[in-house]
Amino acid sequence: MTDTDDPDVTIDSKDASCPGPLMALIGKVKTLDAGTVVELQTTARNSTTDVPEWLEEAGHELLEIEERDEYWSIYLEVN
């Protein structure tokens, strides 16, 4: 089982428009310990570019972006 099969925290930001998903992620990440694996669920296409950019800026690790039927799952690890 990989980290992304069983994330520690799932943030459901489906239906929130930009920058809602990124802001939800930032708010949550501030409260998490290093090593925590997070799944951000989003229907906003911009999130698939905005979130990786922020992760790089803030020093967290992007693990995977998975396109599902009606939303994207963005997996990351808090550093």
Next chain:
Amino acid sequence: MHRVAIVGGGTGGTVLANRLADELRSEIEAGKVEVRLITADPNHVYKPTFLYVPFGKKTVDDAKRPIEELVDRRVTLTIDEVVDVDTDRNRLSLADRTTRLHYDQLVLATGANLEPEAVPGLAEGGHHFYGPDGAERLRDELADFTEGHLVLSVVGVPHMCPAAPVEFPLMVDDWLRERGRREDVEITYTYPINRAHGLESVADWATDLFEERDIAVETFFNVDEVDPDAELIQTVEGDELEYDLLVAIPPHRGSDLVIDAGLGEDGWVDVDRHTLEATEAEDVYAIGDVADVPTSKAGSVAHYEAGAVADRIASRARGETPTATYDGKTVCFLEAGMDEATFIEFTYGEEPYVREPSKPIHWAKLGYNESYWLTARGLL
């Protein structure tokens, strides 16, 4: 008797109560329907007024009027605090915890609350213009601020009036120029994501104007901590920024009432974005800032939502099937200085078009501020 209870006397609750009093006039007069508005504050507050207070253009008294002067006489007005919502039994508890009110349809319009203490040092180190006390303190601070670094930092998103953070630096730039102080004041604007505003068209518009007016922009700037003694902001991204005067858009939170009632984890009510019906309970709607819908927390949103919900509630009170829906309509004025403004208008998923700022739009905005009380009465 079909009982409609509305909790919250801001724009959403007041407009809704007045619309219902009009739509259900005959049913109320016949004793078949009751429309009750419950609000803890005996005053109705028009919050956009506070943006003008730091510049001495308005006072905090200009922002409020007794709510009993604004609601239709057919509305039963209760000045009290609702402390519990029991959606299984369709009833509300008031502050004395012994008074309970039954409802057939409930609307939560409890707004958003400021939470500067969510960020260490922010309450001590920062100013804001999102409430009466903050706006007055900022007015006094600004009056004496002759030189140094003024930082406008958007700390919390979502927040009330997403236009205001962009408006403030443009207004203060103009205001300082008028007083011959602009050359001695450096202005920086910060925003949490990778552009200057959540709406791309507003971000593009503001970025150009900020550059033209020598206002620095920092993006991907998420405030982690403020050190009031060192006058220093530290960010989640590991950056630091020194300030002499910090004007912050503080974090906001929804309502504990919502969390306790199981209607939304973060204090914002989970609703269907078109019908505004709560997803976690029957017979419950939410409008205004407390409703978790993908558009701005703005007065215009509360106003248009109130129109749709009034129609839905009136239909149900008459035993009809409700058909009215809210399409996400939002209208925001944007001040671009002390004497020019623009406005934007959009619905769900639409990117607004930002018009060239002009003096007539600024005067239209000031005119709207004066006529707002007609909006609250449900007339405009």
